[in-house]
Amino acid sequence: MNLEIYYFSGTGNSLAVARDIAEKMGGDLISIPSVMDKKSITTDADVIGIVFPVYYLGTVNIPLVVQRFVMKLDGISTKYIFAVCTFGGGAGSTLAILDEMIKARGGRLASGFGVQMPQNAFRKPFENKTKLYSNWKEKKLDFICEHVKAKDGWFDTDGLFIGLVVAIIERMMKVGFLNRSSLRSMKKTARLQEDSDFTLDEVIRFMDRSYSTDENCTGCGTCSKVCQVRNIEIVDNKPAWQHHCENCLACIKWCPQSAIHGYGKLPGGYHHPDVDILDMLRES
Ligand SMILES: Cc1cc2nc3c(=O)[nH]c(=O)nc-3n(C[C@H](O)[C@H](O)[C@H](O)COP(=O)(O)O)c2cc1C
Numbered sequence: 001m002n003l004e005i006y007y008f009s010g011t012g013n014s015l016a017v018a019r020d021i022a023e024k025m026g027g028d029l030i031s032i033p034s035v036m037d038k039k040s041i042t043t044d045a046d047v048i049g050i051v052f053p054v055y056y057l058g059t060v061n062i063p064l065v066v067q068r069f070v071m072k073l074d075g076i077s078t079k080y081i082f083a084v085c086t087f088g089g090g091a092g093s094t095l096a097i098l099d100e101m102i103k104a105r106g107g108r109l110a111s112g113f114g115v116q117m118p119q120n121a122f123r124k125p126f127e128n129k130t131k132l133y134s135n136w137k138e139k140k141l142d143f144i145c146e147h148v149k150a151k152d153g154w155f156d157t158d159g160l161f162i163g164l165v166v167a168i169i170e171r172m173m174k175v176g177f178l179n180r181s182s183l184r185s186m187k188k189t190a191r192l193q194e195d196s197d198f199t200l201d202e203v204i205r206f207m208d209r210s211y212s213t214d215e216n217c218t219g220c221g222t223c224s225k226v227c228q229v230r231n232i233e234i235v236d237n238k239p240a241w242q243h244h245c246e247n248c249l250a251c252i253k254w255c256p257q258s259a260i261h262g263y264g265k266l267p268g269g270y271h272h273p274d275v276d277i278l279d280m281l282r283e284s
Contacts, residue, residue, distance in 0.1 A: 001149070003027030005049035006035070008066050008228065010248025012275030013086045013117035017136065018051035019274075021084070024145050032069045033228040040074045047080045047148065048073075053120075054087035054094050055247065056204075057166065058173030059182060061094040063246050064201055065229055067101060076107035080151045083112045084144060088119025090158040090166040113144050114156045120249055120270050121263075133273065189263065208241035211251070211262030223251035223260060226280045254280060 005027050007018035022029040027049070035041055052066045060067075062085075081102060085094050095112035102109050115136055118129050147154040158166055173179045183203065184194055190206035192198055198206070208231065219237030224230075229246050232239045239251065239260070252260045254277060258268035 001025070001027075001047050002045045003047040003049065003148075004030055004043055004045040005051060006030050006032050006069065007051040008032040008063055008069075008246075008248075009051075009053065009275075010228070010246070010250040011120045011253045011270055012272030012279070013115075013120065014051045014053050014084075015279060016272045016274045017084055017086055017115055017117075017141075018049070020137070020141050021049060021051070021144060021148075024141060025148065031228065032065060033230075036065065036069065036072075036229075038072065041069070041072045042075045043079075045079070047082070047151070048076070049148070050081070050083045050098070052083075052085055053117075053248075054085050054091055056182070057087075057090065057092045057094070058170040059179065059200055060204065061092065061097050062101075063248065064204060065246050070098070070101045070105065073102070073105045073107065076102070076105055079107060080110050080148075081107055082144075082148050083109055084115055085112075086115045086117045088117065088122065090114075090162045091156070092158065092166040092170050095155060111147055111152060111154045112156060113140070113147075113154070114158070115140055117272070118270065120253065121266065123266055204247055205244050207247050207263065208243060208245035211239075211241050211245075211260060213238055213259045214261065216257040216259035217255075218257060218259075220256065222277070223255055226250045226254045226277070228280075250280065 003025055005018045005022045007014050009015035019029055052063055054061060055063050083095060083098055085091050091114035099109035116132055118132060157163055186203045187194055189210045190203050191209045192206060221234045223239045224232040224234050227250055231242045231245050232251060252266055252268050253270050255268050
C-alpha cells in the first residue's frame with residue numbers, strides 16, 4: 001500500500017493522530033498548509049488519508065484550509081480515500097460534508113472516522129484528557145488501521161445521545177435560527193458590524209481582529225512560526241495578524257509566555273502531550 005496522510009492541526013491533536021497512523025501503517029505524513037502553494041495536488045499514492053479538527057459544527061465543520069486543499073485534489077477517482085476528524089464533542093455531519101466535497105473532485109470518501117480529543121476551544125481545562133489519549137492509543141488507532149488496511153467502507157457515527165444532541169444542533173443551524181445567532185456572535189468577535197454582509201468564511205478569517213498581546217509578550221516570534229497558514233507577521237517586535245486566520249488557536253496555545261489573548265479570552269497552554277513545539281515549527 002502506498003499511503004499518504006495529509007493533516008491540519010493547531011494544537012497537535014490531529015497531528016498526533018495522523019502521525020500515529022502514518023507510523024503504524026508506514027505512510028508519508030504531509031502537512032496540508034505545506035502543499036497549498038500548488039495549483040493542483042496529485043499523488044502516486046493509492047491510499048490517501050485526510051486528518052483534521054472539526055470546527056464550528058453545523059456551520060463550516062471543516063477548517064477552511066482543509067476545504068481549499070480538497071478542492072485542489074486531482075486524479076483521485078481510483079484512490080481509496082479515508083478521513084479522520086478529531087473533535088471535542090461530536091463530529092455530526094462533518095464526514096458527509098467532506099464526502100460531498102471529494103465527490104465534486106471526482107472521487108469519494110471511502111471510509112471515515114471520528115476521534116474524540118480534548119476540546120481546545122473551551123476555557124475550562126478538560127478533566128478527562130488521559131482517558132481520551134489512552135482510548136486513542138489503545139483502541140481507536142488499531143481499529144482505524146485495520147479498516148484502512150482492508151480498504152473497506154466503515155463510517156463512524158456519534159454515539160446515540162451525542163448523535164441526537166448534535167443532530168438537533170445541526171438541524172437548528174440549517175433552519176437558520178442558530179446559524180444567524182452564531183454568525184452574529186462570530187461577527188462580534190471579528191469586530192464587524194452585525195448587519196454587515198460578510199460571508200461566514202470571511203468572518204472566520206477576520207476573527208483574528210480580536211487577538212492581542214499583553215505586557216508579557218517578548219516578541220520572540222513563536223506565534224508567527226507556529227502559525228501553519230502564515231497569518232502572523234512580527235512588526236515592531238509584536239505579532240500582527242493578517243486576517244486570513246483559520247482560528248486554529250496555535251498562536252494562543254503555543255505562546256511560551258501565554259501572552260496572546262482573544263477568541264473569548266481562551267487561556268494558553270493546551271497542546272497534545274505527544275506533540276512539541278518543534279513538531280509544529282517543522283511543519284509550518
Ligand atoms: C475554532 C474551533 C472550533 C471548534 N469547533 C468544534 C465543534 O464545533 N465541535 C467539536 O466537537 N469540537 C470543536 N472544536 C474542538 C476541536 O475540534 C478539537 O479540540 C480538535 O481535536 C483540535 O485539533 P488540533 O489540536 O489538531 O487543532 C473546535 C476547535 C476550534 C479551535
